[in-house]
Amino acid sequence: MTKQAQAATSAAENAQDHVNSNRLQDAIAALAAFGGRDDGGVARETLTAIDLEARRHLITSARALGCEVEIDDCANLFFRRPGTTDLPPVLTGSHADTQPVGGKLDGAYGVLAGLEVIAALNDAGIQTQRAIEVVAWTNEEGSRFGPGAMGSSAFVDPSRLAAYRAVKDGDNITFGAAVDTALQAAADVKHRSLRQPIASCVELHIEQGPVLERANAALGVVTGIQSVRWYRVDCVGMAAHAGTTPMDERADAMKAAVALAQQLYTYAAAEAAHNLRLTLGRWQVGPNSVNTIPGNVEFTIDVRCVDAAVLERFEQFLTQTIAAYQWRGKIGFECFFSRPPTIFPQDMLNLIEKACVRAGTLAKRGEPQHLTSGAFHDAMYLAEYCPTAMIFVPSKGGISHNAAEETAPEDLYLGVQALAYTVVELANQ
Amino acid sequence: MTKQAQAATSAAENAQDHVNSNRLQDAIAALAAFGGRDDGGVARETLTAIDLEARRHLITSARALGCEVEIDDCANLFFRRPGTTDLPPVLTGSHADTQPVGGKLDGAYGVLAGLEVIAALNDAGIQTQRAIEVVAWTNEEGSRFGPGAMGSSAFVDPSRLAAYRAVKDGDNITFGAAVDTALQAAADVKHRSLRQPIASCVELHIEQGPVLERANAALGVVTGIQSVRWYRVDCVGMAAHAGTTPMDERADAMKAAVALAQQLYTYAAAEAAHNLRLTLGRWQVGPNSVNTIPGNVEFTIDVRCVDAAVLERFEQFLTQTIAAYQWRGKIGFECFFSRPPTIFPQDMLNLIEKACVRAGTLAKRGEPQHLTSGAFHDAMYLAEYCPTAMIFVPSKGGISHNAAEETAPEDLYLGVQALAYTVVELANQ
16 A cells, blocks of 8 residues: 555545446447447547537436536537536546547547546545536547647637638538537537636546557556657659659659658667657658659658757758758758647646556556657647646557557556546645 | 762652651641640540540541551551552551640650651652551550550550450540540541561650750660669558657658668669669558658669669669568568560661761761660560661750650751651661
């Protein structure tokens, strides 16, 4: 037993002990049916007809738990369990939308975990000083309407909403029209404005990477979210016939792109000690024909690190390497997305550590692992607004955004236990 | 004057002297109107409606010159100027189809040059012993139906036609159906079978490369066509989240592809003295997303050289390099096209050299340049069947398969002069 375990069981411990793994699994299966695929995946992009059905299912489920339901201007859904005071609530939850083909856990787990915490509180007969709100943020994935995390980012800065509303999907439907349809479908739900007061926020999520599994840890204390920069590199040479053009007459855009890419990979290997992550993910080659020298190659760079200074050094290297490359064509680049690191507050991490240790001890599993998130989450935006932190559970094989996404039921259970403890502690502060 | 110039003007010289540059330019402009674009390019893919109109224009033009017109099972068109004997004819010509966006000269020039030779013979009142046939081969380009050079390859080996007829275009139309439509549209044209006897064949074409322009030569004696091999390289790793996957856990298919490509470019540079040409032209990246580690990268290799042994060495290097690359994924490769070099017969080259020198002398331009063709041509297949050779004229900037394709009118004129001399000499052998 740790020093947190006291003679008398605390409200947080009591809530933790009332989390029900079977009920959680049933809830996951029930939500996964909305957009569920034969391969076990879920296709439920934001604000589609099937997502609206899933939202109605969540509203009904939350009301059955006694929650008040509210919806805001970005169609974010809030399920509120009142507290004994009017102090700002503690927020938990995540998102219920998926990638075009995603798994049943990414996002959905965090929302259902929040509802399971409320069910556990109900079972235990626990009252908290602050209200507890479970949120289902709109459009975290960003696959139908870009960028992602529109709901949480508009929540903390409502001025963003106007631009988001103008974004169109592949069928030329605007995000604004899709939100309005969702609001009409929730006409029985009380409306509220964005940027409501929040005391603190905890998001529980699958890791979507292999770190916890590799460490054989059931729970992760997320210390922050990596800084990221996205670049577009554009190599412009001259398309020409592969057979007729002598090598010394060529302006081969692919040869230039490969030379640059090789230097970037070598640089990243040298920065491995600083945990630089480099991905050259999207490539467009023109004219992309077997027997034509590529005239245009555009590729993207995704670099991430918890240390923004490492990314700053990377950008200097990129600039110098491009300037130094001698050929008959041109290379340009631009940074089209940049996000500084998110550092979660130490007192939030301490609390989550306690919550994880107690859950982990009960399950006879090892210490929680401290790690940073390489992926973005809604918590990234909430961290701009109120004390925020995250809890991770392992992803089998590190696989996510994939029908094969999976986490052991015991780990999912431990995650909700850690969440219940944390939320109740925060709700009584 | 060369030793070929005799006191009495020969029939070949007489024909050469009757080539008319203005008439040639008018013919080029008239054919370019079929599929002509505002940017000067031509969009006339094989056996499309506009190509059938262009074929009708050629039939009408040839009949106006007194030619007999025939069409074969692959819709190749033959415009025949009879000789004084029944000996097998001399063949010239090229193709009238274009890339989706091509220029007005690639292929078309060779067909119209043949008709200009016939017009010059008519003007000069010259009879030849052998008939002269001008051919317009079907589907040289291979852009609508692959592979290219279907017409000429089926001519020399009719057993190929059945497989060609089953090939479908992007609209699911078979080559066979397109050929049948062309045959119906030419119902007034006499039908003949493939693989007719041919004494010899000369194809006049634009270079589609920069060699002649760089040498300031108006004419090129083509000594052969490069050997070529096409490979498909398939790198299979594991797609994963760019943010959440540590570098040492990755099976990054693009990192593997870039490392391999860099080694191939370095190898090609070391083989520059042997004129190895290397193009990595077509790339398919999956899932091709900014923030996803590429799980699959497939790219093509086009290698060419007149020396087949150089390509053999390249394949050994490719095999060894792939085998030596250590990572978590797999790399496979296959050769999906291979063509040995074509070497044109020396006596044909000697004759073309004479023809070019006289044309060049008349125009006060330099010696003809000997060069190999890096591109495929119908002559590659004819060379399997009868003595064959090619004449090149320069391409401005080496540009081809492009609306900007251009050759100076004087060079086009000199090319037809060289062709007229060559064809008449061959037709009197």
